[in-house]
Every structure is written in structure tokens, then in C-alpha cells.
Amino acid sequence: MFSRAATRSLAPSARQFSSSASRNFKVAVLGAGGGIGQPLSLLLKNDPLVTSLSLYDIRGAPGVAADVSHVDTASEVNGYAADQLDAALKGVKVVVIPAGVPRKPGMTRDDLFNTNASIVRDLASAVAASAPDAHILVISNPVNSTVPIVAATLEKAGVFDPKRLFGVTTLDVVRASRFLAAVGDVTPKECDITVVGGHSGPTIVPLLSQNATGKGITGEALDKLVHRIQFGGDEVVQAKDGAGSATLSMAYAGAKFTNALLRGLNGEKGVVTPTFVKSDLFADKGIDFFSSNVELGVNGVEKIHPLGELSASEEKLLEACLPELKKNIEKGKAFVA
Numbered sequence: 001m002f003s004r005a006a007t008r009s010l011a012p013s014a015r016q017f018s019s020s021a022s023r024n025f026k027v028a029v030l031g032a033g034g035g036i037g038q039p040l041s042l043l044l045k046n047d048p049l050v051t052s053l054s055l056y057d058i059r060g061a062p063g064v065a066a067d068v069s070h071v072d073t074a075s076e077v078n079g080y081a082a083d084q085l086d087a088a089l090k091g092v093k094v095v096v097i098p099a100g101v102p103r104k105p106g107m108t109r110d111d112l113f114n115t116n117a118s119i120v121r122d123l124a125s126a127v128a129a130s131a132p133d134a135h136i137l138v139i140s141n142p143v144n145s146t147v148p149i150v151a152a153t154l155e156k157a158g159v160f161d162p163k164r165l166f167g168v169t170t171l172d173v174v175r176a177s178r179f180l181a182a183v184g185d186v187t188p189k190e191c192d193i194t195v196v197g198g199h200s201g202p203t204i205v206p207l208l209s210q211n212a213t214g215k216g217i218t219g220e221a222l223d224k225l226v227h228r229i230q231f232g233g234d235e236v237v238q239a240k241d242g243a244g245s246a247t248l249s250m251a252y253a254g255a256k257f258t259n260a261l262l263r264g265l266n267g268e269k270g271v272v273t274p275t276f277v278k279s280d281l282f283a284d285k286g287i288d289f290f291s292s293n294v295e296l297g298v299n300g301v302e303k304i305h306p307l308g309e310l311s312a313s314e315e316k317l318l319e320a321c322l323p324e325l326k327k328n329i330e331k332g333k334a335f336v337a
């Protein structure tokens, strides 16, 4: 139904698709010293579309930058200390935000709200002041709330453009592909799954019926697979036993989404991938942010695709998703108001 080139491969593409497209792809990572930030910075250094990397954290970013800067790719790398946020954001086209605390066993993503809401709000304020035209990719949890927090903060500053704000839900897509491949005994390449809704437990809705292998999974096997996709993050949190949540697979997913956005900004056509954006799809239900397939283009969000056909069980999952998602979004908005 859609061109799914965006999520097919991590192998980054540097081909120029439009002579009018910008080639200044300076990317900032805010939270670059963390469990996600470090490997994400490394993967972005390896992306030929990134011309310059700005690494910022309240601790450790200059060290990470010095280390990553020795990798033999063309981009330049600079590290910034706690009091250098404005300098880090100067001239930046894309800002990726993995700053904030991760989960410990027994915690939900919403339990992170109290700490991460203000971190994300303050970083969004700085972006509004120093890089008001930047595209912002939010990784910090709870994504269902932190994205509305960033939107409301930018709105207050008078610089909000819904085409340039994205909640990164790519890890759910990556997990859906990997887990389905294991169940269906095929390769992940054959398991391109659209995951819609939000990014936490029951708000994660994988549309398995839209994939040839996924369609064949039914009954208890389907229930188990959906549960694993929705709560896959818990497997990592438990296995790390207090040392945090997904970092390496998240860095992979974050680099993959960043590359998809850069390809769109660079003029490549047909780059389509799920992401959590300001969306009218469920506006009639009072929900104004939603993850679905989005075409990425030279201005960011080019087109929000409808969900397509859903199976009866997916309709049920969507029904469970919507009220929870609405609550999460309202909590984010209320925080800024």
C-alpha cells in the first residue's frame, strides 16, 4: 500500500535527490552522554547525510564527542558542556532528544513523567530560542506526553510548526518486525509492520494483518505476539535489572528514523515510516497527536497516511489505545499550561 523504503535498511543513503534541497544537515543530540545518546551519536557519525554533529549533555558530552570524532567519516563533531546549550544548537537542522531518566523494573513510562517533563520542556525552550526552524525528534519518555509538551512549549514561544515535530516510535516498528520474523520463520525484511497509536503498552497498536506473514498469525499466537510488541521494552528493563532500559536497540531505531527524516529533507521521494505527530486522524475523539505512517519530505511531515484496513482484533486494540493515549496527551498539555 505504501512505499516502505524508509524503514527497510539502516544502510544510510547519501544520494542527492533534489538540487534545491538543503545540504546543511547539522544534527544535535541532547542527552548525548547517556545510554542511548552515546551509541546514537556513533551511528549518526556513520550516516553520510549528517554533515555536522553537535553533542550536548549536562555531563560527559565533550568526552563522547572527542571519542566519536575519530571515526573516519566526513562529518565534524563538537561536544558541549552543561552551560553551552545555546552554542550546541546554533545552526542546527535536526535536534534529537534522548535526555532524561530511563525506567527501572516495575516502572511504567508514565512514572518517568515528573522528572522528564521539565527536562524536555526546558530543552524545547532552548530550541525555540536558538534553533527555531529545527526539526525535533523526541525519544525521551513518556513520548505520548513529552511530544505534546514540546509542541505546547514551542507554541508558547510562537515557533511551533507541526511538520517539524516527531515522537520516535521506531523501536516499536523494529521490534514488531523482529518478533514477527521469529514467529513466522521468515526474515525481518519480509516483516514490514506499521505500528500506530502511541508509545507505551496498550497504546502501541501493531497492524500485523497488513503484512502477508502477519496475516497468517491468529488466536493465542497472535495475542502473544501483540503483547510482546507492546511490552517488549519490559523484557530489556527486567534483563538489565535496574541498570536502565533499551539503549542499543533504541539508538539503532533513533538513527534509522533520523536517516529517514534526512532522506526526506534531502528531497528523496516515497520515504514513509510510522511516527508520532500532530495529526487529525482522531481529532473527532479529541486526540490531536497520533502515530501512523507519515511521508517525510523537504519540509518534514509531507503527508499523514490513514490507517488502512484493520482486522477485528486490531479494531479492539485501537479502542483500548485511544482513551489511554488521550489521557497521556492531556497530561503533557496540562503540564505546560
Ligand code: NAI
Binding pocket: 030, 031, 032, 033, 034, 035, 036, 037, 056, 057, 058, 059, 098, 099, 100, 101, 102, 103, 112, 116, 119, 123, 138, 139, 140, 141, 142, 143, 168, 169, 170, 171, 172, 199, 244, 245, 246, 247, 250
Ligand atoms: P540515561 O540515563 O542513560 O541517559 C540520559 C542522559 O540524559 C544522561 O546522560 C543525562 O545526563 C542526560 N540529561 C539529563 N538531563 C538533561 C538535560 N537537561 N539536558 C541534557 N541532557 C540531560 O538514559 P537512556 O537510557 O539514554 O534513556 C533516555 C530516555 O530515552 C529515557 O527517558 C528513556 O525512557 C527513553 N527511551 C525512549 C525509547 C523510545 O522508544 N522512544 C526507548 C528507550 C528509552
